[in-house]
Amino acid sequence: xxxxxxxxxxxxxYTFTSTEREVEIGRKxxxxxxxxxxLLADETVQQRVRGIGERIAAVCDRRELVYxxxxxxxxxVNAFSLPGGYVFVNEELVKAAATDDELAGVIAHEVAHITxxxxxxxxxxGLGAQLLQLAALTxxxxxxxxxxxxxxxxxQLAYARQDELEADQLAVKYMKxxxxxxxxxxxxxxxxGELPDDPPTYMPxxxxxxxxxxxxxxxxxxxxxxxxxxxxxxxxxxYLNTPTQ
Ligand SMILES: [Zn+2]
Numbered sequence: 001x002x003x004x005x006x007x008x009x010x011x012x013x014y015t016f017t018s019t020e021r022e023v024e025i026g027r028k029x030x031x032x033x034x035x036x037x038x039l040l041a042d043e044t045v046q047q048r049v050r051g052i053g054e055r056i057a058a059v060c061d062r063r064e065l066v067y068x069x070x071x072x073x074x075x076x077v078n079a080f081s082l083p084g085g086y087v088f089v090n091e092e093l094v095k096a097a098a099t100d101d102e103l104a105g106v107i108a109h110e111v112a113h114i115t116x117x118x119x120x121x122x123x124x125x126g127l128g129a130q131l132l133q134l135a136a137l138t139x140x141x142x143x144x145x146x147x148x149x150x151x152x153x154x155x156q157l158a159y160a161r162q163d164e165l166e167a168d169q170l171a172v173k174y175m176k177x178x179x180x181x182x183x184x185x186x187x188x189x190x191x192x193g194e195l196p197d198d199p200p201t202y203m204p205x206x207x208x209x210x211x212x213x214x215x216x217x218x219x220x221x222x223x224x225x226x227x228x229x230x231x232x233x234x235x236x237x238x239y240l241n242t243p244t245q
Pocket of ligand 1: 109113159164167
């Protein structure tokens with residue numbers, strides 16, 4: 001058990017997971033993800049996402065990590081990150097983002113989940129224990145481990161409401177620092193809220209892959225939090241849309 005001050009969350013945090021261990025876990029899962037989700041062959045798109053990602057990483061709160069940014073094939077508007085610095089963006093999300101600023105907003109949000117160690121906290125709380133066991137198991141047994149694939153589990157990692165709001169507010173901070181327009185976070189969240197409610201798609205092994213809206217719910221609350229972070233006040237309509245808790 002060690003304790004350190006997390007610059008992103010501004011909290012003193014107690015953890016069983018060293019940065020070295022976190023990177024090792026992330027690398028293991030990222031490897032599995034890349035076995036199951038093919039990288040998009042379009043190098044121009046990869047470079048665009050990598051370029052934006054590197055600008056965000058250069059100003060984020062955990063610059064000691066080596067970040068990697070990859071675009072994977074997939075028809076869902078989705079993005080996710082893994083502990084240790086791995087960010088994945090679906091090609092469909094790249095298409096859905098109108099500008100580099102909107103794309104930067106999504107990438108900054110995913111980087112924020114890493115800097116605030118949201119996934120590590122979940123693992124330590126036992127919520128991700130199965131994922132870790134699977135990572136260890138498949139590392140030893142390869143495909144034979146069977147069951148729900150690690151990649152599918154990783155893409156379905158949903159965070160707690162508080163973590164989502166924190167990631168959005170950090171995204172605003174990182175975007176400002178990197179010279180992107182932070183108001184693009186609002187534009188993309190609004191777009192997310194308007195995505196058609198089509199059924200989730202299925203991977204070949206019968207695994208459900210949710211849309212970004214499922215792994216990133218709470219859109220009305222997130223809009224309100226981002227507007228408060230940006231302007232100090234939210235629109236009245238955002239309060240109306242926010243469920244009372
Ligand atoms: Zn998120």
